[in-house]
Structures are given as structure tokens and as C-alpha cells.
Amino acid sequence: MPLRVWAKRRVARELGSATVHADSGWWWADPMAGLVIAAVAANEGREAWRGSDDCCQSDGRATL
Numbered sequence: 001m002p003l004r005v006w007a008k009r010r011v012a013r014e015l016g017s018a019t020v021h022a023d024s025g026w027w028w029a030d031p032m033a034g035l036v037i038a039a040v041a042a043n044e045g046r047e048a049w050r051g052s053d054d055c056c057q058s059d060g061r062a063t064l
Contacts, residue, residue: 001027
């Protein structure tokens with residue numbers, strides 16, 4: 001991705017396009033969001049595998 005950002009910025013400079021230049025920024029935001037979502041999903045899966053009792057009352061009724 002860094003090579004793509006570099007190429008886009010070069011094209012933006014040659015075209016004089018602020019829009020293309022702005023599009024080349026924050027290239028790391030999508031992969032970072034994906035990692036955060038994956039970490040949350042892994043944590044939820046681990047809790048489900050262990051049988052976490054956080055979702056049920058002591059008498060067995062589910063809480064909402």
C-alpha cells in the first residue's frame with residue numbers, strides 16, 4: 001500500500017488534483033479498523049467457547 005500511496009501522490013502532483021491527493025491519505029485506516037474488528041470478534045469467540053455466564057441470570061433465564 002505505501003507504494004500505491006506514493007504513486008497516487010505523484011499523479012496528484014502532476015495533475016494538480018487536490019482530490020486525488022486527499023484520496024491517497026489515511027491508507028492505513030481500513031487495515032487498522034479490520035484488525036480492531038478481528039480482535040473484538042476473536043474475544044467474543046473465546047468467551048463463547050469458554051461458556052461465559054455473563055448473559056444469563058442464576059436461575060437460567062436469559063437477560064436482554
